[in-house]
Amino acid sequence: MKRYEVLAQEFSELIRSGALPAGARLPSVRETSRSRRVSPSTVFEAWYLLQARGLVESRPRSGFYVRADPTSAAKPARAVPPPRSRAVAVSDLVFDVLATTRRADLVPLGSAFPSADLFPLAQLARAMARGLRSLPPARIVDDLPPGNERLRRQIALRYARAGVEVDADDILITNGALEALTLSLQVVTRPGDAVVVESPTFYAALQALARSGLRAIELPCHPATGLDLASLSATLRRQRVAACWLMPSFQNPLGSTMPTEHRRELVSLLAAHDVPLIDDDVYAELHHGPHPPVSAKAFDRKGLVLTCGSFSKCLAPGYRVGWVVGGRHAQALERAKIMTTLATAVPSQQALAEYLDHGGYDRHLRSLRRTLGRQCDFASRLATRLFPAGTRLSAPEGGYFLWVEFPTHVDTLQLHAQALEQGISTAPGRMFSAAPHFGHCLRLNFGHPRDPRFEPALRTVADLVAAQRA
Amino acid sequence: MKRYEVLAQEFSELIRSGALPAGARLPSVRETSRSRRVSPSTVFEAWYLLQARGLVESRPRSGFYVRADPTSAAKPARAVPPPRSRAVAVSDLVFDVLATTRRADLVPLGSAFPSADLFPLAQLARAMARGLRSLPPARIVDDLPPGNERLRRQIALRYARAGVEVDADDILITNGALEALTLSLQVVTRPGDAVVVESPTFYAALQALARSGLRAIELPCHPATGLDLASLSATLRRQRVAACWLMPSFQNPLGSTMPTEHRRELVSLLAAHDVPLIDDDVYAELHHGPHPPVSAKAFDRKGLVLTCGSFSKCLAPGYRVGWVVGGRHAQALERAKIMTTLATAVPSQQALAEYLDHGGYDRHLRSLRRTLGRQCDFASRLATRLFPAGTRLSAPEGGYFLWVEFPTHVDTLQLHAQALEQGISTAPGRMFSAAPHFGHCLRLNFGHPRDPRFEPALRTVADLVAAQRA
Secondary structure: OOOEEEEEEEHHEEEEEOOOOOOEEOHHHHHHHHHHHHHHHHHHHHHHHHHHHOEEEOOOOOOOOOOOOOOOOOOOOOOOOOOOEEEEEOOOOHHHHHHHHHOOOEEEEOOOOHHHHHHHHHHHHHHHHHHHHHOOHHHHHHHOOOOOHHHHHHHHHHHHOOOOOOOOHHHHEEEEHHHHHHHHHHHHHOOOOEEEEEOOOOOHHHHHHHHOOOOEEEEEEOOOOOHHHHHHHHHHHHHHOOOOEOOOOOOOOOOOOOOOOHHHHHHHHHHOOOOOOOEEEEHHEEEEEOOOOHEEHHHHHHHOOOEEEEEEOOOOOOOOOEEEHHHHHHHHHHHHHHHHHHHHHHHHHHHHHHHHHHHOOHHHHHHHHHHHHHHHHHHHHHHHOOOOOOEEOOOOOEEOOOEEOOOOOOOOHHHHHHEEEEEEEEHHHHHHOOOOOOOEEEEEEEOOOOOOOOHHHHHHHHHHHHHHHH | OOOOHHHHHHHHHHHHHOOOOOOOOOOHHHHHHHOOOOOOOOHHHHHHHHHHOOOOEEOOOOOOEEOOOOOOOOOOOOOOOOOOOEEEOOOHHHHHHHOOOOOOOOEEEOOOOOOHHOOOOOHHHHHHHHHHHOOOHHHHHHHHHOOOHHHOOOOHHHHHHOOOOHHHHHHHEEEHHHHHHHHHHHHHHHOOEEEEEEOOOHHHHHHHHHOOEEEEEEHHHEEEEEOOHHHHHHHHHHHHHHHOEEOOOOOOOOOOOOHHHHHHHHHHHHHOOEEEEEEEOOOOEEEOOOOOOOHHHHHHOOOOEEEEEEOOOEEEEEOOOOEEEOOHHHHHHHHHHHHHHOOOHHHHHHHHHHHHHOHHHHHHHHHHHHHHHHHHHHHHHHHHHHHOOEEOOOOOEEEEEEEEOOOOOHHHHHHHHHHOOOEEEEEEHHHOOOOOOOEEEEEEEOOOOOOHHHHHHHHHHHHHHHHHHO
16 A cells, blocks of 8 residues: 555545545645645645545645535536436537637647557557568458457457456457547437436437437536436436436546446446447446546346447557447347448557557556656646636546536636637537536646646636636 | 451441441451451450440350341340339348359359559559558648648649540549439438439449338349430430439440440430539540540539449549539539548548659559450450350450349359359349449459459359250
């Protein structure tokens, strides 16, 4: 156990025993650092760990406070959306924001991608050269769906190491995770069906629903523990649900992570109603701590969990290689893929198969996780310091997004326009719901640790937010 | 003018003047070769050219005969499908046949792909290495839709050289042509709409219609000149048509090529009814003769022609790089792409941009066209010699498919099963219609010129066909 973990353990016992009651302020970082003879950053790590566990919350410019009700206090500040299904319209806002993320002149606080300089692009290029050199022309058809066999075996192997039994023949290689997700949605739904998503949710899920003429049921999501299972259970009892599209690990945009027990309960609940789970698991490898979350697929006995993964966020941005573990829908998925995009780029598949076969991936991942974890702390501290009192921050245990809930008078759509003028892209909360929710929220990308513009940009955003108060 | 062209010219004048009346047999190859002091292959070339022009037809084991009515005699032997729309079901047959095309142990007569050894894979791999070496990480987002700018400029340049004005900004790079086609279909139709396709047509068009809940109107197609415009005109007057999905050049499976005047008429007819044309132009570069067909896009004044192209069939199989020139639908296409597969593989785009920038493409294409043209002649002669009397062959001027119409008692589904047992894949005619048509027809892939198994396999197929007669 590391020093900060020991310290966090000690304080969590103080909280649980009532010695530190609800509303009590934790001692300051400086004070604790002196009295415990540990560095200030160790204290910070400990307090953030307590925050991630839902025991304390940070109040900007004030400090850390014990939560009134650790299991419910972290829910979004404003009313959760009612669990009724609604038709979804594809909003121009999302496309406008996406368009800003490709402008190199903008500071990418609103970007959906981590910085490409975090990835072993040179090693991948060498793996590509080897992969193409050793490729006999006749083998090109071998990478047709379900895809490169060596690559599928490597993916199955990684699941096996994580304790999930997956047959390489059940894996379909796709053009990134987004294709895996949209194909999954297509094979398990028909126009008019209702699909459960988290609220807030990844905007691409809303777009995919809109395109397929589906209705969204947005269910509340706890910033620490993810989807509210009681709401899901009530919804399943009340109406027919064609599928759930969820992100149990490091949810985009909240950063929430479902505890293992919740995942087990989720899968068993869905199995009881025979509802497929489209399991968006693209951030699975980006856990900041030493252990990955347990995949929902681990609890799947009925082949109802369609786990979608990708190398785009953890290894090879732009290569467009993702996959879906298809369960009972594996054949339908393969056919849907053949009918829409036929195959996934052979060079990309070859390069990744070659890279994974020759090692180095785990070393890269360890370094990437450390970098993102450190940057998460840095960004959280900075945001805590800069943003106005009343602001709430998520405490993600993985990924590269912070979810910021400003005081409710703050308008992040207005902020988006103002920040753009200052050369900064942002992702306003409105992108993440089909309903007009989250208008005071912001998703903050901290995945560009080497970009010196990050800190000044955050200051600018904080100033713009403060000006809205005036 | 080459020798065979001079000879063909001379005989076409004899036919047009009536000196060689309908039903007359052309002099034999041997005879003509001796009397004209040209090689037998020159005579063959001349007769095939006459056939391609619709003036004569080959009767297997007999010779070439002047057609009764050069403009109509070449229509499919059996009744054309009535121009009523019908719902489309995705047939297992197509998937079963596709599954056989990846089996290296089978002779690929049924394959949809040309042999990968016809392509400059080593040069592409070198271009890939250069492209990835010179790629700064921050540039990876540059290849997001609409796609790599250098590549789009190169594609626009090729259109310009062919006399078609296309703005690079109107080009969307896709995951192969199939994605370009399916996205196009999505943006111009709604479920329940009717879409005109050729009969026979590319099975993927039927599958795409089925997936989107669209109805197919299969219109007759002349084996030499493509879609019957009178039928199209009558259909457009009678009912609402949401789009046409056509392949004016080297149609798959017929091999037909619309004459320039027909294209002009087609585009103007559709413009009058404001109907978009999904222009499947993937074989455009594979003309056997010196000149490419004029693209339908050249006549587009209203932005209604969505021309879809690809490098998969002419340069880089497996790289999955295609495109669509979107016309008035360019923005909708870009958004649809972002919502389904997000982006096209960056390495593939980089490699092609680099390859096209450094020359060699035209040299490769010239050699590829020569090879396919020669192989077309070889396959046509062989088929003419081997297949039973009453068989009719298409005379494609490009691509790598022959369309074979056996006598109507022949059952090519049965043939498919029998050929598979002999280690040969075939593409039975039934794949190419939603109606139970073309049961006696076969699409024959001649795009594997270096495969020594081709000739013996064709003999086996001929024997199996002959046995069905018994």
